[in-house]
């Protein structure tokens with residue numbers, strides 16, 4: 001049986017200067033190698049969860065552990081990819097990718113060499129000397145993903161990484177991400193507002209429907225990938241929409257119309 005990589009136990013959190021709880025006695029576990037998606041309405045605290053996982057914020061009570069150690073011990077093993085790629089426009093693609101290694105104290109030449117060895121895999125080798133403004137949205141996200149992986153690749157936190165991409169690029173990026181996840185045996189927590197995206201990608205989807213984040217519903221998806229939005233996945237989607245909106249179930253709406 002696979003062990004857990006990150007555990008929240010009865011975690012509560014509020015930002016200083018406000019007494020409002022954003023997270024209230026929240027507990028969950030993520031297993032090594034899992035691909036998990038978090039869905040919640042805007043402003044309920046998904047980014048705050050990531051800030052706690054990267055130790056940018058500390059809980060007011062409860063514990064967060066990484067492989068059964070305090071979360072701060074895992075910092076070099078956790079990579080974070082923000083919603084906006086935050087690439088430095090004055091650095092080349094190679095130098096952007098090498099940045100986390102330089103920040104870890106590795107000298108520039110070695111950092112470049114290490115980052116360079118990943119570029120082909122990330123389909124970026126022909127663009128290494130370009131600048132971010134010369135790349136497409138999908139390419140920029142691949143650089144950002146590589147940068148997150150070079151910060152720490154045991155657990156990757158992806159905050160709505162594809163929300164700004166067009167539908168076709170997004171589909172290509174889904175396939176590519178799943179390949180990366182399999183090849184590198186990654187554990188991924190992926191925040192999205194897009195229910196289809198969550199159902200197509202994840203082993204498990206957490207649905208947080210209100211603030212403070214406390215309880216959640218989850219669906220475990222066993223269907224093999226690549227997936228299509230039909231049958232069981234479509235039923236899950238209807239159920240998730242209902243949980244997020246607290247609307248009556250779709251079938252009862254249909255019934256009302258019919259009778």
Ligand SMILES: Nc1ncnc2c1ncn2[C@@H]1O[C@H](COP(=O)(O)OP(=O)(O)OP(=O)(O)O)[C@@H](O)[C@H]1O
Pocket residue numbers: 015016018022040041042043044045046047048049
């Ligand atoms: N630095 C801060 N100080 C005080 N309150 C904050 C701070 N950052 C976020 N909040 C509040 O905490 C709550 C959760 O914010 P958070 O950004 O985690 O939500 P989110 O689910 O990631 O939102 P979105 O989906 O819009 O990105 C919100 O009510 C927000 O106003």
